[in-house]
Amino acid sequence: MIVPRVRVAAAASAALLAALPLASCAGEVERRGRRISDDTAVRSVDPTAVAGLTAQTRFEQDTTRRVYAAYPRVPGANALTKRLAAVVEEQVRPFTALTTSAPPLADGGVPELNVQWSLTAASRQVVGVRLVTWQYLGVSGGEARQTLWYDGATRTAHTSADLIDGRAGLTALAERVRDRLGSRANPAQVRADEATFPSLAFNEAGDMVVEFGDYTVAPGSAGRVAVTLPRSVYDPMLSPFGRRARDAALATPARPTTTAPELAAARPVPGPVDCSHAKCIALTFDDGPGRYTRELLRTLAARRARATFFVVGDNAAADPGLLRDAAAAGNELGNHTQAHRDLTRLPTMQINSDVQRTQDVLRTALGRCPTLLRPPYGATNTTVSSVAKSLDLVQVLWSIDPGDWRMRDPERIASRVVERARPGAVVVLHESRKPTIGAVPRILDRLARQGYSFVTVSELMAGREIPIGGHFSGM
Known part of the structure; x- marks a missing residue:
């Protein structure tokens, strides 16, 4: 699949935006036009159906590459977590090697790798996880799709091919798929082996969806x-586990669970701060929520500090109760898009969809729309x-970036933030990393001794004229 950078002229952009779905905090999204059905769309499951599920993320950003990869951690399913981590590593390692030695891209951009996840099944005994990997290397990009399955009865992780009953089943599957693909694919590439079928899942009608990575069985x-x-x-091709x-995959998941706020009742919420008189700084945390978010919230609450969390929609949808806990403790929630793609490489409609989906996740959890977007x-x-x-959002960047994602020492992270701290600054950190979580108490304690108040981005912006759609970086 050829993925050129998309540039939309101002007039064309305005015309497209006029046709986009409108949203309001009080109502549902207004849909224009007829919805087109795609029978190859994989049925996805609400991640709240898996109690205790959290997202694990990996992040890199420098002049040679941009990497964002996320996958779910299912409590008790250690074999699945290890397999998912291995699959992500199999994507990141060659991309890192390639971009380390490659010359700059012809278009002046930065190579990008993105891995996003969804659930294809969630029962007491079986969990399915679909990973979609996208990479951009300048002149072309493409997606790889892989669905892994977990058997709770045997506590083992399985590839999609394990849904099929042995060699005979794979042979029958390959024959049927070749017939369906017809002239779209090279028949010689559809072989009766495990590697040919990385993603087998099911659609809403109960059909099996057989997906292939770009360039694997057909031209881009x-x-x-x-x-x-x-x-x-x-059905005759399925193994016992496949059935x-x-x-x-086709069952109705258990009713999503909710969690009562744990943090708001522990301590009174800090009162508002007037940053025109106080010495304010805004700590912001990207890419969550994840496995360390609750620990981070406890650290902030214990020191009567507030922060702003820019959440990824795929991760946020897994634990709406955690979002409510964060808000109830006085923190601010902002939009970090649904899948963490570089928005400047996407067409207008896709940008809108990626941002709007996270708006919907946050509105459902909190009862109101966020007002901040961090691209x-x-x-x-x-x-x-x-x-x-068009979505009434202010874009929030930052004025202090300690590069915490590349550091393993909490003390080094804390020292960088404290050394660079200035009144009115916006600090970017990443809550998915344990060293960052260890650095936060040191940052809070040291800056508090210097007289800083820890506020949300909206508090820091109060009294400033920031246009809707414009940028705010602090200072």
């Missing part, structure tokens, strides 16, 4: 390549600004 011009097989066709996985990697342009304006 074919785009996403996927076919569906009706139950009468695929259990199918049943789990991933701080990458923005006139198209991103136009979308932000």
